[in-house]
Amino acid sequence: MSLQDERLVIRVCEGDMNAFAELTTKYSNAVYAAAFSVVGDFHIAQDIAQESFVKAWYKIHTLEQKEGFGSWLYTITKRMSMDWIRKREIPPGGHLMNDLIDPISLEERIDNLERKRAVWSALNTLDEKYRTVIAMYFISGFSV
Numbered sequence: 001m002s003l004q005d006e007r008l009v010i011r012v013c014e015g016d017m018n019a020f021a022e023l024t025t026k027y028s029n030a031v032y033a034a035a036f037s038v039v040g041d042f043h044i045a046q047d048i049a050q051e052s053f054v055k056a057w058y059k060i061h062t063l064e065q066k067e068g069f070g071s072w073l074y075t076i077t078k079r080m081s082m083d084w085i086r087k088r089e090i091p092p093g094g095h096l097m098n099d100l101i102d103p104i105s106l107e108e109r110i111d112n113l114e115r116k117r118a119v120w121s122a123l124n125t126l127d128e129k130y131r132t133v134i135a136m137y138f139i140s141g142f143s144v
Helices: 003-013 017-039 042-062 066-087 094-101 106-124 128-138
Strands: none
Touching: 003 017, 003 042, 003 066, 017 042, 017 066, 017 128, 042 066, 106 128
């Protein structure tokens, strides 16, 4: 809980967009890492992070414990990430279009997929909080 966050949230509720920009700068890497730890895709995690900040902007006036902005934002991000996982569906034949557009060879694609599966399999053996920490360290550049 941060007194600085509390002050920034109060300023945002008073209409100060610069205060929200400060919060966005402060939490952008953590939000991205939280989304990535759930969805496992860089681009989708970026989209979810952006949507999380938009949702926070519109709902910030409902935040009761203003000093808990970081935890609240983390919860928004995790829920939006889980919603994306639940809603994700590939339409019949949808993967075929990607095969036609993507010039990567089938062998490269299989190798990449196997590597991703191995990494995610190893990460999934960890508790969620440790997965998030690892994602924050390796993807977002946070220090230990």
